[in-house]
Amino acid sequence: MSKLVIVGTVAFDAIETPFGKTDKILGGAATYIGLSASQFNIDGAIVSVVGGDFPKEYLSMLKNKGLDISALEVVEDGKTFFWAGKYRNDMNSRDTLATELNVLADFKPVVPSRYKDAEVVMLGNLHPLVQLSVIEQMNAPKVIMLDTMNFWMDNTWDDLMKVISKVNVITINDEEARQMTKEYSLVLAAQKIMKMGPKYVVIKKGEHGALLFNKDEIFFAPALPLKAVFDPTGAGDTFAGGLAGYLASTGDYSFENMKNAIIYGSALASFCVEKFGAERIINLSAEELNKRIHQFKSLTQFDIAIT
Amino acid sequence: MSKLVIVGTVAFDAIETPFGKTDKILGGAATYIGLSASQFNIDGAIVSVVGGDFPKEYLSMLKNKGLDISALEVVEDGKTFFWAGKYRNDMNSRDTLATELNVLADFKPVVPSRYKDAEVVMLGNLHPLVQLSVIEQMNAPKVIMLDTMNFWMDNTWDDLMKVISKVNVITINDEEARQMTKEYSLVLAAQKIMKMGPKYVVIKKGEHGALLFNKDEIFFAPALPLKAVFDPTGAGDTFAGGLAGYLASTGDYSFENMKNAIIYGSALASFCVEKFGAERIINLSAEELNKRIHQFKSLTQFDIAIT
Numbered sequence: 001m002s003k004l005v006i007v008g009t010v011a012f013d014a015i016e017t018p019f020g021k022t023d024k025i026l027g028g029a030a031t032y033i034g035l036s037a038s039q040f041n042i043d044g045a046i047v048s049v050v051g052g053d054f055p056k057e058y059l060s061m062l063k064n065k066g067l068d069i070s071a072l073e074v075v076e077d078g079k080t081f082f083w084a085g086k087y088r089n090d091m092n093s094r095d096t097l098a099t100e101l102n103v104l105a106d107f108k109p110v111v112p113s114r115y116k117d118a119e120v121v122m123l124g125n126l127h128p129l130v131q132l133s134v135i136e137q138m139n140a141p142k143v144i145m146l147d148t149m150n151f152w153m154d155n156t157w158d159d160l161m162k163v164i165s166k167v168n169v170i171t172i173n174d175e176e177a178r179q180m181t182k183e184y185s186l187v188l189a190a191q192k193i194m195k196m197g198p199k200y201v202v203i204k205k206g207e208h209g210a211l212l213f214n215k216d217e218i219f220f221a222p223a224l225p226l227k228a229v230f231d232p233t234g235a236g237d238t239f240a241g242g243l244a245g246y247l248a249s250t251g252d253y254s255f256e257n258m259k260n261a262i263i264y265g266s267a268l269a270s271f272c273v274e275k276f277g278a279e280r281i282i283n284l285s286a287e288e289l290n291k292r293i294h295q296f297k298s299l300t301q302f303d304i305a306i307t
Numbered sequence: 308m309s310k311l312v313i314v315g316t317v318a319f320d321a322i323e324t325p326f327g328k329t330d331k332i333l334g335g336a337a338t339y340i341g342l343s344a345s346q347f348n349i350d351g352a353i354v355s356v357v358g359g360d361f362p363k364e365y366l367s368m369l370k371n372k373g374l375d376i377s378a379l380e381v382v383e384d385g386k387t388f389f390w391a392g393k394y395r396n397d398m399n400s401r402d403t404l405a406t407e408l409n410v411l412a413d414f415k416p417v418v419p420s421r422y423k424d425a426e427v428v429m430l431g432n433l434h435p436l437v438q439l440s441v442i443e444q445m446n447a448p449k450v451i452m453l454d455t456m457n458f459w460m461d462n463t464w465d466d467l468m469k470v471i472s473k474v475n476v477i478t479i480n481d482e483e484a485r486q487m488t489k490e491y492s493l494v495l496a497a498q499k500i501m502k503m504g505p506k507y508v509v510i511k512k513g514e515h516g517a518l519l520f521n522k523d524e525i526f527f528a529p530a531l532p533l534k535a536v537f538d539p540t541g542a543g544d545t546f547a548g549g550l551a552g553y554l555a556s557t558g559d560y561s562f563e564n565m566k567n568a569i570i571y572g573s574a575l576a577s578f579c580v581e582k583f584g585a586e587r588i589i590n591l592s593a594e595e596l597n598k599r600i601h602q603f604k605s606l607t608q609f610d611i612a613i614t
């Protein structure tokens with residue numbers, strides 16, 4: 001078992017989909033990453049910040065999942081980061097209705113000393129300089145994973161390139177990979193991104209699955225075909241959390257084991273979209289996850305005997 | 308080895324892509340299906356029609372691939388079916404510039420008596436009543452496969468439903484499956500289509516792969532991630548031809564073997580898009596196909612040990 005450091009937002013989300021809408025519920029990249037990673041045998045810490053309005057029962061829940069929240073700072077006189085969004089009918093695109101940074105505006109992540117020697121670091125979507133400051137606090141992690149999005153490409157390109165040059169694994173969605181590299185082919189896009197630093201490039205294609213690139217090798221994990229997607233919020237972070245959690249729990253960072261990690265990430269993401277917010281991931285049993293891995297096997301494994 | 312009957316167009320295509328354009332070249336659904344199926348050990352016949360303008364060397368080439376062309380009628384004073392199209396920059400959509408039915412307008416397919424006992428019938432995209440007339444000429448095929456498209460849904464719905472009720476396997480693209488069933492989820496769409504008749508539903512998602520449905524089981528084959536798609540023309544028919552050819556050559560129509568067939572179809576389609584028209588499939592060696600199957604294995608196979 002390796003230690004895992006998770007950095008990202010812990011937040012309130014208000015979500016509207018064609019199926020319904022929520023008031024402020026638990027959200028945030030680090031929340032989804034942490035809950036997903038906690039499915040594995042890990043020693044993981046969440047580095048983040050919330051305001052005094054953040055319910056104590058959410059903190060207890062994260063702690064009960066085995067996550068170290070000593071570096072989840074509570075700014076008593078501040079307000080928690082809030083995002084509101086509305087999905088369109090196809091569930092593939094969404095409009096942001098509100099973004100209130102609140103306590104996140106002054107977030108200075110501090111990695112607890114007990115976690116400075118963690119082998120795996122998962123940097124959720126944040127300002128690249130905040131991500132960079134976490135890397136600088138670590139001793140010698142074996143795997144630094146980064147998630148980012150188009151906002152940082154548009155506004156903080158140079159800083160983003162700086163942090164990308166220091167990471168081993170990047171998770172990015174297909175449109176963002178294309179925007180970042182000006183390449184339509186995801187194969188060519190991944191090759192360009194590998195030249196920026198990461199050894200492994202993971203391109204998330206939503207309902208069309210995820211691609212893992214390493215040198216000239218490619219692995220593909222489908223998304224589980226579903227009767228309905230109820231709420232896609234957090235699916236990408238849940239995917240990344242599964243990846244990070246599985247890697248930390250196995251301590252094996254080979255391409256072969258990365259394949260397994262991608263499958264676990266896809267399986268966890270397939271649960272995430274079944275209910276609003278993090279509800280399904282919070283209430284997920286090991287048996288259910290195991291059963292879904294079997295489904296991924298029968299979905300993808302075949303037996304052609306060739307020489 | 309089982310016999311295979313292939314019905315569909317043999318045609319001239321003129322293609323324009325962002326990479327270049329062709330004059331009239333060899334095209335047509337039955338051409339791609341036949342060439343793709345000929346990669347396997349089969350006894351296959353093409354049932355189609357061309358005009359007197361159809362080059363004799365194309366006929367020889369098909370014959371040299373081991374395809375029986377005795378039911379590929381040549382109407383000496385007629386002209387061959389012609390289609391011209393132009394792909395947009397993303398290569399996922401295209402505009403039809405010309406469709407000249409010519410000899411296809413009066414096409415009455417006649418299955419040669421030696422092939423009436425074939426186990427596998429592949430009905431390429433054609434008027435549903437033409438497809439139906441082929442089924443009626445067969446003795447007792449074990450697998451009838453059908454490809455269709457939105458044009459027939461828009462214009463000949465009742466006839467299409469008649470032929471669909473008689474087939475075992477349907478190949479259809481994702482947008483067409485949605486149009487046919489009014490379901491956005493491909494899982495729900497496939498369930499509705501199975502109720503129309505087919506035991507197996509294959510939904511083609513282009514660059515996003517293909518899904519195979521049977522009862523409650525699902526198998527997924529990705530498309531090979533490519534640096535460039537040169538010309539998508541014929542990829543869907545090449546896929547279907549691989550499916551039909553593999554099934555006929557093995558004589559095994561189980562779900563497990565359908566998985567292998569889907570992988571072969573995907574592998575063959577991945578070659579098709581590398582060059583204009585059928586050029587790459589015509590010049591494809593068994594070694595190249597074998598190597599690509601290995602690529603599909605490393606692309607999709609993983610080794611998670613769970614109980």
